[in-house]
Structure formats: C-alpha cells, structure tokens
Amino acid sequence: MIKLNNISYHIGKQQILHDITLSLPSEQVIALIGPNGAGKSTLFSVMARLQPLQSGQVCFGEHDIVSCHARTLSKTVAMLGQDNQVQGRLRVHELLMFGRYPYHQGQPTADDQQKVLEIIERFELELLADRFLSTLSGGQRQRVLIAMIVCQDTPYLLLDEPLNNLDMYHAGRLMRELRELSHSQQKTVVIVLHDINQAAQFADTVVTMKEGQVMAVGQPVDVITQETMKQLYNVDVTVLNHQGRPVIVDSV
Numbered sequence: 001m002i003k004l005n006n007i008s009y010h011i012g013k014q015q016i017l018h019d020i021t022l023s024l025p026s027e028q029v030i031a032l033i034g035p036n037g038a039g040k041s042t043l044f045s046v047m048a049r050l051q052p053l054q055s056g057q058v059c060f061g062e063h064d065i066v067s068c069h070a071r072t073l074s075k076t077v078a079m080l081g082q083d084n085q086v087q088g089r090l091r092v093h094e095l096l097m098f099g100r101y102p103y104h105q106g107q108p109t110a111d112d113q114q115k116v117l118e119i120i121e122r123f124e125l126e127l128l129a130d131r132f133l134s135t136l137s138g139g140q141r142q143r144v145l146i147a148m149i150v151c152q153d154t155p156y157l158l159l160d161e162p163l164n165n166l167d168m169y170h171a172g173r174l175m176r177e178l179r180e181l182s183h184s185q186q187k188t189v190v191i192v193l194h195d196i197n198q199a200a201q202f203a204d205t206v207v208t209m210k211e212g213q214v215m216a217v218g219q220p221v222d223v224i225t226q227e228t229m230k231q232l233y234n235v236d237v238t239v240l241n242h243q244g245r246p247v248i249v250d251s252v
C-alpha cells in the first residue's frame, strides 16, 4: 500500500499541493487524472524524493521515504518523469542495464543480463536493442525509457504520462503489460493519464486531482462520470458503458 499523509508543497509563496491524504491499494493499476497544472507531476516528484518532502509523510509499504536509505528506495520505487533527457551515446540495451544499477552497482551479473533480455522481449524491443538512443523516434525512445523503469524491478512504479508519443498499438500494449505486471508480478503501478478512456479501460482505481487537491478515489465506473468530467475539465461528455467500464465521448 502507498500511504500519503497530509502532503502539502509550496514553490515560493504558491501552494501547489494542499494537504493530500490518500491510501492507494497494492498490486493495482492506479490512474491519476486531472487537468493541466493540477499538481500530478509535483506529487510524483515528492513521492519519489526528487523534490523535498516539505510536510507530511509518504510510505511505500513499510518504507517511509524520509528514513529510507537511497539504495533501498531505488529498489522500492521507480519513476518515469515527463521530461526525460537521456544523455550520451548509449545503445538501448545499455540504457536498460542502467535500470539494473541498484542491483549490480556497475557490475552486471547473469541475472541482470537475463532481466534485460526478458524486458526486451516483453516490450518488443528486439529490433531496437542495439540501436543508439539518438537514432530513435520519439515514441521508440519513450518505449525504451519505460522499459528501463520496468527493468528496475521495483514493487512500486510511478509513470508520468507514459503514453506520450505512443501510437494506438503501443499505447494499448503498454497498458496491458502494466496490468499484467500489477496482477501477476504484484507491482503497484500509479500512472498519470490524460487519455481518460485508457484510464477507464485499464485502471483498477482512479484518483482525480484538481488545484493541488485530491477530489475523488474509486473504481472507474464510479469516478469517471459526466459530473466528474465537468467538474475536473469543464467539458461536457457523454458516458457510455462497455463491459462494465465507462467510455467517454466528447459531446461538444
């Protein structure tokens, strides 16, 4: 379980996060949705200790991020940010091996090699594995970055808009892989999505955020409603139902 207690965050005089208290269940895909500027990325950065925790408490299972050793945290939670600059002349398989760094500390073992191969297969990266990152398209690079995060093999994954640049096939494949990882490998995947229908189709739990606050938490069918979409995004939508899950259609 991920527990957030009374998280507030300021940048200068501006309050970005307002007293967020939230418990997120384990072994689920949890979609975090909300309008631009709601504070989703800021919350992720605080949770992954990329930004200082100014107030409150964040726990991933038994690990409190404040008292947790850096190496333990890197084996507990992995985060894909929105702004991913990969520097240097690296091949895809070399980047994936970086994801294993918390385990091998610079000296990869056969287990690390095996994990990288498994992830290459899982994410259908065979044809890209020997390519230099600088030669990849935007979507290919995004797929490789996600694969690197999964290589870290942490029980908790925070993915900020991972569907950016992905085509329909790869977006669907990724969401299915994440669901598979959560349900069969006991991963807890929290994922920021702007595509509400992806959240509706694949998430076990949906969390909505607006203006630095959590508005609602629940199953897609309970959270993704006409009223919620109006409240969050100020858009009028029609909500259909497909196999027990909502599908939204913009009514304008």
Ligand SMILES: Nc1ncnc2c1ncn2[C@@H]1O[C@H](COP(=O)(O)OP(=O)(O)OP(=O)(O)O)[C@@H](O)[C@H]1O
Pocket: 011, 014, 016, 034, 035, 036, 037, 038, 039, 040, 041, 042, 043
């Ligand atoms: N370095 C900064 N200085 C000032 N304000 C900032 C800074 N970083 C973020 N903010 C503000 O904090 C708020 C939350 O930003 P954040 O990036 O967390 O939102 P988000 O929900 O991830 O948005 P998006 O969906 O657009 O990615 C926004 O109003 C943003 O302008």
